[in-house]
Amino acid sequence: MKIKKIDHIGIAVKSCAPALKFYEDILGMKSVGSETVEEQKATTVFMPIGDSELELLESTSPEGAIARFIEKRGEGIQHICFQVENIEEALLELKEKGVKLIDETPRRGAGGAKIAFLHPKSTYGVLIEISER
Numbered sequence: 001m002k003i004k005k006i007d008h009i010g011i012a013v014k015s016c017a018p019a020l021k022f023y024e025d026i027l028g029m030k031s032v033g034s035e036t037v038e039e040q041k042a043t044t045v046f047m048p049i050g051d052s053e054l055e056l057l058e059s060t061s062p063e064g065a066i067a068r069f070i071e072k073r074g075e076g077i078q079h080i081c082f083q084v085e086n087i088e089e090a091l092l093e094l095k096e097k098g099v100k101l102i103d104e105t106p107r108r109g110a111g112g113a114k115i116a117f118l119h120p121k122s123t124y125g126v127l128i129e130i131s132e133r
Contacts, residue, residue, distance in 0.1 A: 007052065009054055011056055115132075
């Protein structure tokens with residue numbers, strides 16, 4: 001598996017609007033728009049930082065993964081995403097190495113990326129996303 005870079009860091013927030021105000025008005029970052037990903041029951045806002053991005057994640061449903069995360073842990077870093085060269089090959093390799101996968105096959109993420117998540121029980125408590133753009 002070849003990891004190309006840290007693609008983004010996902011931050012779970014109750015509402016993107018006040019969080020975005022902080023990142024833009026206080027830290028001087030700029031968003032590149034928002035997108036609702038129905039499959040994930042979340043609205044995302046990306047803010048580029050060099051070759052990586054911060055992703056704000058707001059749940060669109062009380063049953064969504066982001067809402068459950070915030071209910072359990074509060075707002076904050078939800079995941080780290082690594083961009084990989086070939087996500088299908090990466091998933092096969094990770095499975096062969098005994099990594100517990102949340103997604104055995106890629107699904108569609110924000111911006112049309114192919115994504116998959118690795119279970120935190122196999123990654124020392126960190127929710128890791130891998131993506132291919």
